[in-house]
Amino acid sequence: MYKIIKKRELNPTVTLMEVDAPFVARKAEPGQFIILRVDEAGERIPLTVADFDREKGTVTIIFQIVGGTTERLNHLQEGEYIHDFVGPLGEPSHVEGLKKVAVVGGGVGCAIAYPVAKKLHALGACVHSVVGFRNKDLVILEKEFRSVSDVYKLMSDDGSCGEKGLVTDALKALIEAGNQYDEVIAIGPVVMMKFVSLLTKQYNIKTMVSMNPIMIDGTGMCGCCRLTVAGKTKFACVDGPDFDGHEVDYDEIMKRASTYKDFEKREREKACNLFKKEVK
Secondary structure (H helix, E strand, C coil): CEEEEEEEEEECCEEEEEEECHHHHHHCCCCCEEEEECCCCCCCEEEEEEEEECCCCEEEEEEECCCHHHHHHHHCCCCCEECEEEEEECCCCCCCCCCEEEEEEEHHHHHHHHHHHHHHHHCCCEEEEEEEECCHHHCCCHHHHHHHCCEEEEEECCCCCCEECCHHHHHHHHHHCCCCCCEEEEECCHHHHHHHHHHHHHCCCCEEEECCCCCCCCCCCCCCCEEEECCEEEEHHHHCCEEECCCECHHHHHHHHHHHHHHHHHHHHHHHHHHHHHHC
């Protein structure tokens, strides 16, 4: 059992939890993930390690409420417990030796991009962070990003915060202003990572993306998290989650990801109704 030390709402659909998990915190690195079960009968879901504190023995997760399990997880409060919390899993992001990097985050993907930017900053790299959200009400981790970024660009679809436009607009402007990046790291919606990769390919800039497909066991046994990279089958849980953005088959991933959207919606509604009955 893993105690929830802190819980904070980042926006109406995104929650941060700091969890007491000293063995995970001891080994965790940016880019890795954990798999948890809310209770003994719950399903396994992967969540990225958003931060960690080795001294305190805590791991921070940030999740979006989209299905039944995340709805149940969000109903847990500080002082309560998560049944299983396994990790760290996956390969850490390889950032050593990079001198100047553009970190691009979209939506809740910023929770994955932030620890990467933080690690780069700690290693002495010049970090340009470009983050995008639909509107001001959905912005997360702005203070945290600013603290580890030499340049911080905030974009919004409707112009209600930062500059109006897409992250690709800001990234293109930075590149054309003469910034020479060793690497671009893009993390967010698959369609965003696709278009960031198409842009950087034009400038021949190495680009890494973090993939989060459907996943069950996290060990490569089930095959659910398979994706095609450079024409070969890879598994996000053991081969990734980071891959060369110029080699990923994004259309295949988007098609597979849409398979369970209706199921997720129904399960969340069932969880909501269950909690409403308990309250009554």
